[in-house]
Amino acid sequence: MEKIVILTGAGISAESGLGTFRDEEGLWAQHRIEDVATPEAFVRNPGLVHGFYNARRAQAVKANPNVAHGALARLEREFTGEVLIITQNVDDLHERAGSQSVVHMHGALNGALCHDCDHRWEAPLVMRVGDQCPQCSAQATRPDIVWFGEVPYGMEVIDPALSTADLFVSIGTSGQVYPAAAYAQHSGRMGARTVELNLEQAAYSRDFDEQHYGLATEVVPAWVAGILADRH
Ligand code: OAD
Numbered sequence: 001m002e003k004i005v006i007l008t009g010a011g012i013s014a015e016s017g018l019g020t021f022r023d024e025e026g027l028w029a030q031h032r033i034e035d036v037a038t039p040e041a042f043v044r045n046p047g048l049v050h051g052f053y054n055a056r057r058a059q060a061v062k063a064n065p066n067v068a069h070g071a072l073a074r075l076e077r078e079f080t081g082e083v084l085i086i087t088q089n090v091d092d093l094h095e096r097a098g099s100q101s102v103v104h105m106h107g108a109l110n111g112a113l114c115h116d117c118d119h120r121w122e123a124p125l126v127m128r129v130g131d132q133c134p135q136c137s138a139q140a141t142r143p144d145i146v147w148f149g150e151v152p153y154g155m156e157v158i159d160p161a162l163s164t165a166d167l168f169v170s171i172g173t174s175g176q177v178y179p180a181a182a183y184a185q186h187s188g189r190m191g192a193r194t195v196e197l198n199l200e201q202a203a204y205s206r207d208f209d210e211q212h213y214g215l216a217t218e219v220v221p222a223w224v225a226g227i228l229a230d231r232h
Contacts, residue, residue, distance in 0.1 A: 002081030002231075005165040005192070006072060007183055009088045011172020011199055012216045016063040016093055018056075022174050038148045046129045046142075053143040054126050056090070057109040061125065065097035068171070068220035073098035075224045080231060084161050086154070088173060088180055090145055103154035105180065111144030120144055152179065165192040169223075172197070172216050175204025184208055197223055 010020035021028045035041050036052040076083040076099055085094055085102045090109045094102045112123040114133035121134055123143060131141045146152050162168070168187035175181040184207040188194045196208040197219045205211055212219045 002079075002166045003161070003164055004075070004079065004081065004083045004167045004169065004227075005161050005187065006083065006085045006169045006171060007088070007173060007180055008072075008085060008094070008171045009173025009180075011174075012068050012220070013063070013066075013089055013091055013093055014172065015068070015215060015217050016066045016091075018059060018063050018091055018093075020172075022176065033148055037145075039150065042142060042147070050127050050129060050143070053109060053145060057123065057125060060091040060093075060109050063091065063093065065093040066217050068216035069093045069097035069099070071221040071224040072171075075227065076101060078228055081166075084157075086158055086161070086180070086183070088177070103157050105146065105152040105154050105158065107143070107145040107153060109143065109145070113142050113144040114138060114140050115142055116140040158183075162187040162192075163190045165190070167195065168192040169195045169197065170204075170208070171220060172199070173204075174202060175207070195223070 014020050020026045031052060036049050042049045072085060072094065083101060085099055086105055087094055087102060088106045090104065090107055092108065092110055110123055111120055112127060113120050114136060116138035117133060117136040119133055119135035127141065127143060130139050132139055133141055162183055165187045168184060170184055173180065181204065184194045194208045196205055196211045198213060199215065200213055201211065212223060
């Protein structure tokens with residue numbers, strides 16, 4: 001059975017109104033990573049970190065999936081082989097568009113985690129310093145987000161998927177954060193054909209056999225339609 005593995009980044013959610021990270025007005029132009037997205041930042045100033053993710057959660061719940069998310073859900077429904085989405089995004093727009101096979105390697109805004117007992121539960125819209133874990137009552141709750149310096153989630157699913165993929169497709173990511181940035185090269189070496197769908201060419205683009213540039217809402221539905229037409 002043919003297997004398609006898709007890596008998505010902030011670019012696929014940009015047209016849903018969620019900011020990317022590394023554009024001129026991106027999130028990392030407005031906030032320093034070391035202030036809001038590391039375990040040390042959370043120890044130093046948990047209120048600031050909660051505030052950053054509370055704002056992003058508020059934005060994400062108001063956003064709707066766009067036709068690029070919809071096209072990937074259609075691919076999973078209609079493709080005769082296997083489709084796995086590995087997303088670096090912490091929004092839930094893939095799921096809300098109907099995708100079922102999704103790994104959130106950088107965690108999820110709608111998740112909360114207790115760093116005392118590792119219990120996970122659905123995050124309230126606003127998380128606060130001093131919130132208690134519903135399981136162990138420790139005041140040790142944090143957003144269930146993978147910060148810089150932490151190990152991404154789902155590696156036990158991701159590694160074998162990359163090794164056995166026939167097609168690896170990267171959508172809307174700048175390829176600047178590891179390990180995701182190495183997935184195209186890795187799956188390519190293991191035998192996959194590699195395709196990049198992105199707004200514009202970047203240094204990362206040379207890792208791919210094939211590239212399509214433009215807005216995700218245009219390029220992704222067109223690419224999905226092509227795959228489904230080819231395989232019928
Ligand atoms: P970036 O902001 O680094 O890259 C977004 C990519 O999407 C760029 O290549 C843009 O050109 C492209 N893009 C922008 N608008 C687009 C559109 N409408 N259609 C298609 N492409 C578009 O975001 P990521 O690569 O996702 O991690 O960033 C990776 C990780 O870095 C994030 O998961 C986050 C961040 O730090 C953590 O916080 C751990």
